[in-house]
Amino acid sequence: MATKKFDYLIIGNSAGGIGCAEGIRRVDTKGTIAMVSDEPYHTYSRPLITHLLEGDVDRKGMDFRPRDFYRRHAVEPLLGFRAEDLNTDGRSVKVIGTNGKAGTRHNLRYGKLLVATGGAPFIPAMDGLGLGGVTPMINLAQSLDVKKRLARVRNAVVLGAGLIGTKTAEALSQVVNRVTMVELADRILAPVSDIRSSRMAADAFRGNGVEVILNNTVTGIQGDEKGQVTEVVLRDGSVLPCDLFVVAIGVRPRTDLLEGSGVELASAKVGGGVEVDLNMETSVEGIYACGDCAHAHDFVTGGMRLLPLWPNAYIGGRIAGLNMAGSPHHHRWATNMNSVDFFGFPMVSAGFMLKPDRKGFEEIVRDEGHWYAKIxxxxxxxxxxxxxxxxxxxxxxxxxxxxxxxxTAFKRELLTDAFTAVHLPDEVKEEIKKPITVIE
Amino acid sequence: MKRIYAREEVCIGCRLCEIHCQVEHSRTRNIIKTFKEEVPPPPRINVEEEGPVSFALQCRHCDEPYCAYSCIAGAIYQDEQTGEVIQDIEKCIGCWTCVLTCTKGAIRPDLRGPRKAAKCDLCPDREIPACVEMCPNDALYIVEEEIKETVPG
Structure with a gap:
């Protein structure tokens, strides 16, 4: 097993890993960087996998950075290698080849380490999960697999109506005969919407032929003798014909590399994840973490929490990279923040979705029927x-x-057509005219 | 790099900058045809106005652009040489993350065809951006600013 030494080792090749490499290179043009990913692909835009499925983005359109990214940033890409064994005392990680490189092993020694391992889909225990046509939808391989299958799919069922489930259902509705979305909660997109906006989004789905089933879930999966899914059974006993079943009920931080390593993880009660400070450094000096596997500071609540969102991963990675290269910065630009478009129905949200039932809180609403805003x-x-x-x-x-x-001074104008930057307090108004600096 | 600034004290809120921005980014680039024959594109500059106070605002080409750092498609990036914040329109999928993260409100949805975000591109085909050149009161001006020392990234 060959040993290689790098000044910076990045585990992850998505938003956080790329942000980290770019952050490091802003400060340090000489230090050696290696980037490990168990996926064999050039860095790609994970949220676009449903667009690839639908066909409005092609394989090349998936590239998150140009193809010469690794060369231009002097990064050694180790794509198709899974990080297995972290030794924090010896500052080394063992990586093992996946897919075509199976059996190849390297021992990678590092000066500074970033853990940007992302999330793993949460799949409830159920018989039939091994059947053909049953899949999560969180990576390119899964999207490419489903795409290959599409020609034979007549009835698709998506379990879960969060961001992944809804975007998957939208994409499938463009290419599959019948799509049904099943959600346990009483509304779709619950974590990123309120009751009114959720209903509007659900109307967009129904208006585009997607059946939306609420207050229900899938409890059984049936297959045929060839091992292919044929139907799913819902909690209320009803049966849906199904030749593609996408399980999209959530993603959990992927922290198995850190189990027992001494790096502190948050409790399961808060969903787990790597604990970090504002510099994105973990409890072990020299080891940083960002993105879906880690916590981040929420500028609305002021606390540290999981925020598995693309911008948080990229900025967290970039700030980790700057810190790793010796330039101190804090990450204070994250919150629960989402932006999405379904069938031409756009929707953005940030911070609290529902007014907390506490003193001092109020809401301002503007409802124009076809559009709606709430603060x-x-x-x-x-x-x-x-x-x-x-x-x-x-x-x-x-x-x-x-x-x-x-x-206070312009509360009444906030959601009116008349609201402009001129209403803002002088110092904010002057600030808005200037470029911003995200890196603090 | 080039940045466009507004002189609030001489802006009269005529919104000609918005009009000429729309013409410059239209299909025909003809002021009559843009508004009479085409669906005009959204202006990439907003006149912020209340009563007698007004000023125009467009992409600030931020040194550390929140929009670029948030773009889920890798469609917005900072040019290494000029520092300009550039949008690769082919890569844009119209997810509106940049609309949410531009705290200037300077990126807006373009709903004319395939959904794309629209932002100031400093008029690459013109020597002086249309909004600056067409402002009747010199309320917009362009300055060449030094960009921060950067390396690829």
């Missing part, structure tokens, strides 16, 4: 935003939210 205030500071059907200028509200700007 949640706590003592005149924006703590929540939802815009559905129309999203123009949403970022101005996000900026006020992040700046904890008191909106």
């Amino acid at each position: 949640i205030l706590q003592n005149d500071v924006i703590k929540g935003l939802i815009m559905a059907g129309r999203v123009e200028r949403a970022g101005i509200y996000l900026g006020l939210m992040r700046g904890r700007t008191k909106v």
Whole structure:
């Protein structure tokens, strides 16, 4: 087993890993960097896998960075290698080849390490999970597999109506005869919407031929003698014909590499994940973490939490990289923040989705039927935003939210057509005219 | 790098910058045809106005661009040489993450065809951006600013 030494070792080749490499190279052009991924692909935009499925993005359109990225950033890509064994005392990670490179092993010694291993799909225990046509939808391989199968799919069922489930159902509805989305909660997109905006999104799905089943779940999967899925059984006893079953009920931080390593992990009660400080450094000096596998600071709540979102992964990685290369910075740009478009129905949200039932909170709502906006205030500071059907200028509200700007003087105008940057307090108004600096 | 700034004290809120931005980014680039024959593109500059106070605002080409760092498609990036924040329109999938993360409100949805975000591109085909050149009151001006020392990334 060959031993190689790198100044920086990055585990993960997605948003967090790329952000880290770019952050390091802003400071250090000489240090050696290796990037490990168990996926064999050039860095790709994970959220676009459903677009690939649908066909509005081609394989090349999946590239998150140009093909010469690794060369230009002097990064040694070790793609198709799974990180197995972390030795924090010896500062080394063993990696094992996957797919075509099975059997190849390397011992990688590092100066600084970033863990950006992402998330793993949560799959409830159920008979029939091994049948053909049953799959999660979180990576390129799964998307390519389903794409190959599409020609024979007549009835697709998607379990879970979170962001992955809804985007999968939308994509499938363009290429499959019949699509049904099954959600345990009483509304779709519950974590990123309120009741009104969730209903509008559900209408967009139903209007585009997707059947939406709420307050229900899949309890059984049936297959044929060839080992292919044929139907799923719902909790209420009903049976849906099904030749593609996508399980999209959630993603858990992928932290198995760190089990027993001495790096502190958050408790299962809060969903797990690697604990980090504002520099994205873990409890072990020299080891950093970011993205779906780690915690991050939430600028709305002020606490550390899981925020498995693309921008948080990239910025967290970039800040980790800057810190790893010796330039101190904090990550204070993350919150629960989502933006999505279904069938031409746009929807963005950030912070609180529902007004907490506590003193000091109030909400401002504007409902125009085909579009809807809501702002949640706590003592005149924006703590929540939802815009559905129309999203123009949403970022101005996000900026006020992040700046904890008191909106007392223009509260009444906030959601009116008349609201402009001129309403903002002088210092905020002057600030809005200037370029921003995300890296602090 | 080039940045466009506004002189709030001389802006009269005429919105000609918005009009000429739309013309420049239209199919025909003809002011009559843009508004009479085409579906006009959204302006990539907003006149912020209340009462007598107004100023125009477009992409600030931020040194550390939140939009680029948030783009899920890798469609927004910073040019290494000029520091400009550039959008690769082919890669844009219209997810509106940049609309949410641009705290200037300077990126808006373009709903004319396949859904794409629209932002200031500093008019690459013109020597002086249309909004600056067409402002009747010199309320917009362009300056060449030094960019921060950067390396690829």
